[in-house]
Amino acid sequence: MSLGLSLLAFGLGTQIPLQLSAAPLWLLYAVVTGTVAGGCWVIAHECGHHAFHPNRRVEAVVGFVLHSLLLVPYYTWQRSHAVHHANCNHLEGGETHVPPRSDAPMGRIVAGVSRLLGPELFGTLSLITHLLMGWPLYLLFGVAGGEDYGAPTSHFWNAGPFRNGVRPLFPDSFRRVMLASNLGVLAMLLALGFASLQFSLARVLCVYALPYLVINAWLVGYTWLQHTDTDIPHFSSREWNWAKGALQTVDRPYGSLLNLLHHGIGSTHVCHHINPAIPHYNAWQGTALLRQRYPELMRYDPTPIHRALWRVATRCAVVSQVAEGGGFFYQPLSS
Template sequence: MSLGLSVLAYGLGTLIPLQLSAAPLWLLYAVVTGTVAAGCWVIAHECGHRAFHPNPRVEAVVGFVLHSLLLVPYFSWQRSHAVHHANCNHLEAGETHVPPRSDSSSGRFVAGTRRQLGQGLYGVASLFTHLVLGWPLYLMFGVASGEEYGSPTSHFTTAAPFRNGARQLFPDSCRRLMVISNLGLLAMVAVLVWASIHFSPARVLLVYGLPYLVINAWLVGYTWLQHTDTDIPHFSSSDWNWAKGALQTVDRPYGPLLNLLHHGIGSTHVCHHINPRIPHYNAWRASALLKQRFPELVRYDPTPIHRALWRVATHCTVVSQTGVNGGFYYNSKPAS
């Protein structure tokens, strides 16, 4: 379904005229195609967790092809995402959406920026940096990674200066798969260059580039809201354990259409962190059983997605320890 709808949507993009008067049509095309193609990203995500097919070679091929088509280094991402699941909400060893502490240099910079811009303008800037720039910045420089991996890190190389942390996000054993991931991206870039020469650069930028931005916005938006809110704690090494970290994720109401297109990735995420090997089509039943057995442990926020996104963008800046179960919580107000 995801691949078929994506091919259909991209095909329709080749028919839209390259005229300024067609701008509204291009905008609609970008939103629809990017939203549909994000389902392919989720399927590759399933492959990365060994939740797609009993044969690991089938999973590797499907995941590698789909993520390469979307300019994601599949095997490198598979490694970093496994680290994320193994250290969820760990301030030092966590991976992706790890918040800065209020007493760190980066934390003081973020808090100062929010104070200078004001809540509204900071929220707009936060939405832009996360949804538009966040994914490439994470892949290239490891933005929002845990403290122990050093800064910067990269999904494309382990050469200096991307190997300076107390822990290695990509140990030597990952180098061969990292090279294979890079070759997949180079092949996709070569296809895009050929298409630009054969058709036109403008056609490729619009047909491929616009949905690409929307796909990135979806995947960052999902993960941001899954792991970030004013009442979600992060833990330092002395207070963190795997179960505590895995349960600090949140399910949200994306509605039947998005749950269909994106295979429920945003509405069954607590269960996904308890057992990422459960396929998406069984995650609904597994989530229901988890809520039935442990209703007090499964987080669910019924806030509409657009309102939750604005709350997170405007209020979740830096964290400090409050003394509640050792957790570090976001400061809802900028430091004075």
């Protein structure tokens, strides 16, 4: 379904005229196609967790092809995403959406900028940087990665200057599959370059790049809201354990259409962190069972997505420890 609808949508994009008067149509095309193609991203994500097919070779091929088509280095993403699952909400060992501490150099910079701009302007800037630039910045430079891995890190190179932490995100033994991931992305870039020569750069930018931005926005929006909010704690090594970290993710109401197109990735995420090998179509039953058995542990926020996203963007900048031995929580921007 995801691949078929995506191919259909991209095919329709080849028929839209390259005229300024067609700008509203291109905007609609980008939103619809990017939203539909986001399902392919999720299927590759399933492959990365061995939740797609019993045959590991089939999973590897499907995941590698789908992610390469979306300019994602599959095997290196699989590695960093596994680190994220193994260290969820861990300030030192975590990976992706790790917040800066208020007393750290980066935390002081972020806090200063947030106070200077104010919540509304800071929130607007945060939305733009996260949704439009967050994903490529993470792949290229490890933005929002864990403290232990140093800054910057890169999904495309695991030597200097991308190896400054107390432990490597991508060890030397990983270099071979990193090369394979890079070749997959390079092949897609070459295909896009050839298409630009064959048809025009403008056509490729409109047909491919516009939905690509929307796909990335969905990806970052989902993961941001899954692991960030004013009441979600993060933990240092002394307080963290795997179960405590995994249970700090949150399910949210995305509606039946988005849950169908994106395979419930935002509405069954707590269950996914409890056992990421559960396929998306069984995660609904797993979520229902977990909520029935452990209602006090299962986070669910019924806030409409646009309101939750604005709350996170305007109120979640840096974290501080509110009590000795407790978690680190986001502090109000005015403090």
